[in-house]
Amino acid sequence: MSENSGPPNFVRDLVAADVAAGKHGGRVMTRFPPEPNGYLHIGHAKSICLNFGLASEFGGLCNLRFDDTNPAREEQEYVDAIRRDIRWLGFDWQEREYFASGYFDQLYRWALQLIGKGLAYVDSQSPDEIREGRGNFYKKGTESPYRNRSVDENLALFERMRAGEFPEGAHVLRAKIDMAHGNLNMRDPPMYRIKHAHHHRTGDTWCIYPMYDYAHGLSDAIEGVTHSICTLEFEDHRPLYEWFLEALALEHRPQQIEFAKLNFTYVVLSKRRLLQMVQERLVDGWDDPRMPTLSGLRRRGVTPEAIRNVAERVGVSKRDGSVDVTLFEHEIREHLNATAPRRMAVLRPLKLVIENYPEDAEEWFDAPDNPEQPEAGGRKVPFCRELYIEQDDFREVAPKKWYRFAPGQEVRLRYACLVTCREVVKDAEGRVVELRCTWDPNSRGGDAPDGRRVRGTSHWVSARHAVAATVRLYDRLFTEADPLGVEGRDWKEFLNPNSLEVVEDVRIEPSLATAPVGARFQFERVGYFCVDLDSTAARPLFNRTIGLKDSWAKLEAREGKPGS
Ligand code: ATP
Numbered sequence: 001m002s003e004n005s006g007p008p009n010f011v012r013d014l015v016a017a018d019v020a021a022g023k024h025g026g027r028v029m030t031r032f033p034p035e036p037n038g039y040l041h042i043g044h045a046k047s048i049c050l051n052f053g054l055a056s057e058f059g060g061l062c063n064l065r066f067d068d069t070n071p072a073r074e075e076q077e078y079v080d081a082i083r084r085d086i087r088w089l090g091f092d093w094q095e096r097e098y099f100a101s102g103y104f105d106q107l108y109r110w111a112l113q114l115i116g117k118g119l120a121y122v123d124s125q126s127p128d129e130i131r132e133g134r135g136n137f138y139k140k141g142t143e144s145p146y147r148n149r150s151v152d153e154n155l156a157l158f159e160r161m162r163a164g165e166f167p168e169g170a171h172v173l174r175a176k177i178d179m180a181h182g183n184l185n186m187r188d189p190p191m192y193r194i195k196h197a198h199h200h201r202t203g204d205t206w207c208i209y210p211m212y213d214y215a216h217g218l219s220d221a222i223e224g225v226t227h228s229i230c231t232l233e234f235e236d237h238r239p240l241y242e243w244f245l246e247a248l249a250l251e252h253r254p255q256q257i258e259f260a261k262l263n264f265t266y267v268v269l270s271k272r273r274l275l276q277m278v279q280e281r282l283v284d285g286w287d288d289p290r291m292p293t294l295s296g297l298r299r300r301g302v303t304p305e306a307i308r309n310v311a312e313r314v315g316v317s318k319r320d321g322s323v324d325v326t327l328f329e330h331e332i333r334e335h336l337n338a339t340a341p342r343r344m345a346v347l348r349p350l351k352l353v354i355e356n357y358p359e360d361a362e363e364w365f366d367a368p369d370n371p372e373q374p375e376a377g378g379r380k381v382p383f384c385r386e387l388y389i390e391q392d393d394f395r396e397v398a399p400k401k402w403y404r405f406a407p408g409q410e411v412r413l414r415y416a417c418l419v420t421c422r423e424v425v426k427d428a429e430g431r432v433v434e435l436r437c438t439w440d441p442n443s444r445g446g447d448a449p450d451g452r453r454v455r456g457t458s459h460w461v462s463a464r465h466a467v468a469a470t471v472r473l474y475d476r477l478f479t480e481a482d483p484l485g486v487e488g489r490d491w492k493e494f495l496n497p498n499s500l501e502v503v504e505d506v507r508i509e510p511s512l513a514t515a516p517v518g519a520r521f522q523f524e525r526v527g528y529f530c531v532d533l534d535s536t537a538a539r540p541l542f543n544r545t546i547g548l549k550d551s552w553a554k555l556e557a558r559e560g561k562p563g564s
């Protein structure tokens with residue numbers, strides 16, 4: 001079946017072994033079960049890739065199931081965002097979209113059955129008494145005085161709970177397992193609690209809601225899931241997962257398999273904290289391009305391929321830990337390098353005037369979309385007497401090995417020609433505002449006719465043809481590799497104050513002005529950029545996805561920790 005050549009993936013090995021052994025008739029059925037209480041993040045992408053990936057690898061299917069058992073926190077907005085993000089990532093659940101709330105009737109009937117079998121009871125202790133009675137790791141639990149109610153009394157009470165006769169907290173339905181069990185999850189865990197809350201799908205039909213542990217495995221069973229893949233925090237819940245299947249004597253027994261959550265350095269992943277950042281306006285919404293959400297990454301210009309590639313490359317582990325974010329950044333660059341057309345844009349313009357070029361003339365040079373893939377085609381870029389180059393590409397006093405603009409130095413304008421800086425114009429404050437240059441009319445295309453060597457190449461745009469744009473430069477959202485792990489400090493203290501820089505007066509080549517929202521480019525020598533959602537023809541707006549090289553690694557090597 002699966003060649004074991006890629007990164008370690010014990011879940012795949014397990015599934016392969018089951019298929020080979022003919023378990024479940026060789027069938028593979030997985031599900032991705034998000035709770036619609038927030039937007040999906042890069043960690044969820046790992047789970048999506050794993051579940052959909054295994055299903056397709058073994059000729060099976062993967063369902064989308066919204067785990068909507070908690071009415072208080074769940075919203076339609078999240079359901080819509082989750083659907084959009086999974087599709088964008090490249091996966092398709094076809095018509096198999098389910099909701100745990102769609103099983104509420106069945107789950108209720110099963111609860112009645114468990115009561116009937118003497119395996120569940122209504123407990124009328126207060127929440128505090130229940131907590132106290134559970135004991136802890138060192139102390140056995142104590143049985144509730146209501147534990148031995150008769151079946152009839154339990155059935156009657158449970159039905160009255162459902163009918164809305166009681167306030168929240170008055171009663172809960174508990175599984176009757178073992179109050180002395182070594183695993184706390186098995187000490188008569190709650191199955192249903194009363195919640196007088198409106199549900200985003202079932203409205204006011206229910207005022208009792210099943211607990212996750214009760215609902216999840218049974219939902220898996222209803223859907224015929226064979227491998228129920230979840231993260232490590234559920235490992236201790238597996239005996240309970242299996243207990244419900246056993247207690248109801250269900251024929252189909254899905255198997256729960258746990259793996260370690262994916263996390264990255266310099267990133268905080270948890271819906272609760274992401275929600276906090278949104279609510280406290282520390283970022284500009286769930287799809288802020290600095291967010292590790294799929295919608296944020298999409299808006300940032302990250303490709304779904306890069307996310308799928310990194311998810312595959314990190315493998316599947318049984319141990320929690322953080323993956324170095326530079327691995328993700330590497331995948332982002334790799335894929336954009338192969339796919340993003342090259343364009344020219346000048347972020348901080350400095351005017352360059354070619355004195356021996358006629359005022360009214362213009363010409364259009366051929367520029368390839370990707371010099372490494374000539375077959376990918378190209379476009380024409382306009383050229384005239386006045387251009388813009390990058391302020392950073394000029395030094396009045398050139399250091400050693402400076403091949404870009406300096407007085408008297410000849411430089412290549414990418415795809416255009418060779419120019420030499422003859423004079424520097426300054427304003428009243430002594431700032432350089434213009435370079436007066438001459439060009440070699442015989443260097444069209446960028447090569448000297450006599451073969452003389454010109455080492456420096458700069459990007460540029462035509463002043464007359466260029467379009468003004470705004471660019472947002474993003475940096476990592478946190479300055480600390482493990483923002484949650486610094487003792488005595490709040491993670492929000494490590495938010496990078498320089499994670500967003502807005503550059504207003506950018507000049508872009510005209511072909512960029514009409515690029516559609518979401519289009520991705522490499523601005524030559526500057527980085528990878530993507531057209532933002534809010535971009536308009538009148539005011540193009542680009543987000544920097546990522547720089548060309550890993551400038552952080554260099555910074556950290558030189559100065560210790562960045563941002564400090
Ligand atoms: P968070 O901890 O970020 O709030 P969650 O686990 O509460 O996430 P769910 O909506 O319950 O979010 O998760 C849906 C699925 O995605 C679950 O199967 C969960 O185990 C998995 N998942 C969540 N976070 C990660 C992660 N960081 N890496 C891998 N899988 C994850």
Ligand code: MG
Pocket residue numbers: 035
């Ligand atoms: Mg959860």
